[in-house]
Amino acid sequence: MSKQEHGSSTHYAVHWQEEQYYYPGPEFIGQANCTDPEIYQRFSLDKFPECYKEFAELLHWDRYWHTTLDTSDAPFWKWFAGGRLNASYNCVDRHLQKHKNKTAIHFVPELEDEPIEHMTYQELYRRVNETAAVLQEFCGLKAGDRVTLYLPMTPELPVTMLACARLGIIHCQVFAGFSGKACGDRMWDSESDILITMDAYYRGGRLLNHKANADQAVQAAESAGQKVSRVLVWRRFPGRYSSAEPMVENRDYFLDELVKQNKNATIQPVSMPAEDILFLMYTSGSTGRPKGCQHSIGGYLSYVTWMSKYVQDIHPEDVYWCMADIGWITGHSFIVYGPLSLGASTVIYEGVPTYPDAGRCWRIAQELDVNIFHTSPTAVRALRKVGGDEPARYNYHFKHMTSVGEPIEPDVWRWYYEVVGKGRAVIVDTWWQTETGGFLCSTMPAIDPMKPGSAGPGLPGIHPVVYDDEGNELKPGEGKAGNLCIRNPWPGAFQSIWKDRERYIKSYYGKYNRDPQSKDWRDWPYMAGDAAVLESDGYVRILGRIDDVINVSGHRLGTKEIESAALSAEGVAEAAVVAMPDEIKGMVPDLYVSLKPGIDPSHELEKKLISTVADVLGKIARPAHVYIVPDMPKTRSGKIMRRVLASISNRRDIGDVSTLANPEIVEEIRQQVQG
Ligand code: 6R9
Numbered sequence: 001m002s003k004q005e006h007g008s009s010t011h012y013a014v015h016w017q018e019e020q021y022y023y024p025g026p027e028f029i030g031q032a033n034c035t036d037p038e039i040y041q042r043f044s045l046d047k048f049p050e051c052y053k054e055f056a057e058l059l060h061w062d063r064y065w066h067t068t069l070d071t072s073d074a075p076f077w078k079w080f081a082g083g084r085l086n087a088s089y090n091c092v093d094r095h096l097q098k099h100k101n102k103t104a105i106h107f108v109p110e111l112e113d114e115p116i117e118h119m120t121y122q123e124l125y126r127r128v129n130e131t132a133a134v135l136q137e138f139c140g141l142k143a144g145d146r147v148t149l150y151l152p153m154t155p156e157l158p159v160t161m162l163a164c165a166r167l168g169i170i171h172c173q174v175f176a177g178f179s180g181k182a183c184g185d186r187m188w189d190s191e192s193d194i195l196i197t198m199d200a201y202y203r204g205g206r207l208l209n210h211k212a213n214a215d216q217a218v219q220a221a222e223s224a225g226q227k228v229s230r231v232l233v234w235r236r237f238p239g240r241y242s243s244a245e246p247m248v249e250n251r252d253y254f255l256d257e258l259v260k261q262n263k264n265a266t267i268q269p270v271s272m273p274a275e276d277i278l279f280l281m282y283t284s285g286s287t288g289r290p291k292g293c294q295h296s297i298g299g300y301l302s303y304v305t306w307m308s309k310y311v312q313d314i315h316p317e318d319v320y321w322c323m324a325d326i327g328w329i330t331g332h333s334f335i336v337y338g339p340l341s342l343g344a345s346t347v348i349y350e351g352v353p354t355y356p357d358a359g360r361c362w363r364i365a366q367e368l369d370v371n372i373f374h375t376s377p378t379a380v381r382a383l384r385k386v387g388g389d390e391p392a393r394y395n396y397h398f399k400h401m402t403s404v405g406e407p408i409e410p411d412v413w414r415w416y417y418e419v420v421g422k423g424r425a426v427i428v429d430t431w432w433q434t435e436t437g438g439f440l441c442s443t444m445p446a447i448d449p450m451k452p453g454s455a456g457p458g459l460p461g462i463h464p465v466v467y468d469d470e471g472n473e474l475k476p477g478e479g480k481a482g483n484l485c486i487r488n489p490w491p492g493a494f495q496s497i498w499k500d501r502e503r504y505i506k507s508y509y510g511k512y513n514r515d516p517q518s519k520d521w522r523d524w525p526y527m528a529g530d531a532a533v534l535e536s537d538g539y540v541r542i543l544g545r546i547d548d549v550i551n552v553s554g555h556r557l558g559t560k561e562i563e564s565a566a567l568s569a570e571g572v573a574e575a576a577v578v579a580m581p582d583e584i585k586g587m588v589p590d591l592y593v594s595l596k597p598g599i600d601p602s603h604e605l606e607k608k609l610i611s612t613v614a615d616v617l618g619k620i621a622r623p624a625h626v627y628i629v630p631d632m633p634k635t636r637s638g639k640i641m642r643r644v645l646a647s648i649s650n651r652r653d654i655g656d657v658s659t660l661a662n663p664e665i666v667e668e669i670r671q672q673v674q675g
Contacts, residue, residue: 020410021449022417024426028399032446034310039444043460045488049521051461052079052491055302058309059341060094061085062271065298069489075509075524076496077489078275079299086269087278087301088166091340092128093269095121099316103345106319106368107155110202110351116367119155121343124162126264127155131163133265134258139194139230143168143270146280148192150183150214152176152201153350156234156255157326158336160196165278165297168270172280172292175327175555176201178618180213182290184220186282189292190498193227196255198234200242204352207236211243218251232258274298280498281329283434284549284558285507292498293329293434300437301337303492307438308338311428311459312372313400313445321347321365322374322402328555329434330404333492334374338438353379358387362394373420374402377412378553381584384415391420398425400445404432405554406586407542413452431455431542433528434556435508437492440464440528441540454539463487465525466534471512477536481543484532485512485525493526550579550587557621559642562589565616566623569609571599574632578646580624590649591623592669594632601628625649629669636661648673 029035043051049069056065065083072078095102100122107117119127135141147164149171151157157173164171172190174183176198187195197214200207211233218228231252236242238256247254278300280292308314312334320339324330326348339346347368353361353375361383365373380403383390401421403413408429417427427450430442441464443449443456450456458464466474466482474482497504505513507529514523531543545551548559559577566575574594582588591609595601606626614622633641636659647654648670657663 019451021451022427023449024446025424027424028426029446031315031399033313033315034444035446037447039447039460045463048461048488052302055306055491056080056083056298058305059085059090059298059302065274069521071519071521074519074521075489075505075513076501077493077521078495079296079491080274080302083274083298084271085274085298085301086166086168086272087297087337088128088132088162089269090301091162091165091337092121092125095343096125099343100125102343104340105155105158106345106347108347108349108364108368110205110349110355112356117155124159127159127259128162128166129266130259130262130264131159131255132166132267133262134232134255135163135169136167136267137262138253138258139232141167141169141194143272143276144170146170146172146190146192147194147196148183148187148190148217149173150176150195150197150210150217151234151326152198152210153325153348154198154201154234154236155348156198158340158348160234161279161326161332161336162340166267166269168272168276170277170279172282173327173332174282175325175618176210176213177325177327177620179615180216181220181616182618183213183217184222184226185224186290186292187217187221187228188224188226189282189290190280191226193229194232195221195228195230196232196234198236200236202351204355207242209243209245211245215245272297275495277495279332281332281434283329284556284561285503285547290558290561291500291503291507293494294496294498295437295492296495299491299493301341303438303490304333304338305341307459307492308334308342308344311430311439311442311445312338312374312402314339314342314344314372316343318372319345319347319368319370320372320374321349321368321370323349323353323361323379324374324376324404329437330374333438353383354386358383359390359393362391362396365396365398366394370396371398372400373398373425374404376405376554377403377408378406378585380408380412380416380420383420384412385584388415388419391422398422401425401427403427403429406551407544408453410452417452426450429455431530431540435494436490436528437494440486440490451537451539454535454541457538457540458486461488461490464534464540466532467512467525474534476534476538479533481531481533483511483546484528484530484540484542486528487522487525489521489524489526550577550589552587552589552620553585555620557589557617559589561617562591562613562621562623565613565621566591566593566609568616569605569612571595571605572609574640576632576640576642576645577623578642578649580649582624588624589621590645591626592629592632592645593626594629627669627673629665629672631662631665633657633663633666633669634661635659645669
């Protein structure tokens with residue numbers, strides 16, 4: 001699949017056109033939570049928005065809502081207005097009566113000689129309460145305050161999230177693989193003066209010093225003007241500090257020690273308005289500044305609970321493993337909130353899927369008897385590459401598997417289906433975004449046939465539409481690519497961008513809004529920022545982002561963020577980032593820079609640029625190649641022509657460059673890059 005930009009419109013060349021269907025087997029259908037094909041009618045547009053009551057009814061409410069969808073401040077939708085509930089109560093307390101001895105979380109440490117921890121709902125309840133007591137009493141935090149979490153994949157992460165939710169505190173978890181600087185920027189944006197982190201964690205067999213990153217986060221937040229009053233540090237091994245960094249007096253505290261002082265404390269869950277904020281999740285957009293997506297308590301939790309039950313097909317007796325990181329939206333929705341709200345057993349794996357060998361995932365599946373498996377195309381490609389025959393050596397039985405985060409090539413899909421799923425498990429290819437809270441397009445696993453490479457139709461209640469640049473609707477089967485939009489709001493949708501209402505309207509509703517004054521949701525189609533083709537069977541085939549976002553291993557990175565990181569290196573005058581397809585990661589960034597006068601290109605400088613980007617943003621943003629070029633190709637008005645650089649990186653036809661201000665530079669760069 002490749003993308004070429006011509007002026008403002010975007011044209012896609014699609015290299016797969018898959019029309020082969022696979023059907024769910026009778027074994028799966030026989031046990032599925034939803035087998036009723038009428039479900040789509042129950043959620044047709046004429047039943048909107050009241051149909052979504054069914055989602056909210058999966059939760060415990062302290063007070064029922066009076067208005068299912070309040071549109072008075074369109075497009076800032078308010079779901080279940082007037083209702084009150086607590087997310088922590090819904091994910092923990094309400095399961096105690098029937099399931100207190102059931103495993104809530106299976107924690108699998110990366111090192112195989114460390115024992116697997118099986119935390120029951122009763123144990124989760126105790127730990128969440130004790131942690132909430134520290135947040136309330138020691139930190140003085142209360143509903144509406146923001147707290148930044150910078151935690152790795154250990155049970156302390158969901159425990160801390162649920163402790164926040166218990167008190168109505170807004171948690172802002174930053175992916176632990178992000179740099180301290182990226183974390184500090186988000187602390188500043190969300191105005192959190194407390195950071196909760198961990199001393200160390202395992203990755204690829206090494207115990208990483210995470211406290212050092214946390215210290216950098218504090219430094220970055222403070223230099224941006226955000227005071228940091230406390231840093232609470234969970235210890236990976238309670239009682240044993242695994243970091244070389246000093247603890248700062250009157251600022252840093254061991255959270256496992258504070259929790260011990262609150263042994264068996266109980267904290268009443270605060271009854272929160274449904275429309276208050278549960279968490280912020282930062283994501284990349286087309287400008288350098290990350291967007292803090294604001295998710296609500298009632299709408300979000302209803303949505304992910306329904307999706308977990310009917311799309312993930314989670315039953316009480318299932319063992320469910322989503323291999324995403326909780327630092328991303330997938331982990332929030334489909335490791336923590338959805339599964340725990342259903343009272344399921346959810347697996348948290350600390351480390352690298354292929355550590356110490358290609359069989360690790362399948363050993364975990366065998367040992368824990370995992371039967372629902374959820375991962376990304378990047379992980380599937382990597383697992384296939386290192387151990388294409390491994391799954392057959394292990395005795396596990398998946399009934400259901402998910403693919404999420406990027407388009408999955410039909411060939412990779414088939415390996416996932418035949419080899420990982422052993423030809424028995426259904427696959428759902430779920431298309432959605434940080435902003436959307438939960439899935440939007442996917443097959444319903446017991447109802448719709450699967451088609452490799454296509455996400456599927458809009459889920460019940462979701463009505464996708466593809467518009468061309470002029471706002472004309474593209475018909476199913478027309479074969480044309482356009483901008484994927486959703487006609488209607490849905491309860492999982494984010495409420496706004498934190499502190500930036502304008503950007504929210506402009507980025508998601510600006511292009512296709514029919515009347516800025518309208519209070520009618522029909523006038524506000526949601527624009528996702530993805531290009532897609534609507535197929536004749538109603539399935540949506542996602543082609544990729546239309547904005548300046550690169551999807552690396554399913555993680556969104558703004559090209560502008562990488563460029564501004566590169567510009568922070570000494571001697572760099574200009575920077576441009578383009579996307580390159582990669583066999584494993586889907587896409588990777590290529591970085592082009594030009595230097596200030598008097599600075600000479602060197603191999604050292606290239607290496608320095610790679611490490612600068614990694615330091616500023618985190619390792620996942622590292623450019624695949626760095627090209628130091630004599631000048632950038634530019635328009636007469638001085639804009640860098642990224643599409644020309646993209647064509648050079650991707651060895652595509654460069655097209656007409658005669659209108660550039662400096663056309664001669666193009667051939668020079670091409671020779672430098674392509675040899
Ligand atoms: C959940 C998540 C969102 C972007 C999205 C799209 C891409 C996600 C996909 C997919 C093809 C799928 N994307 N799921 N593309 N097929 N099943 O990934 O959220 O990190 O915000 O990324 O990822 O381009 O716009 P997020």
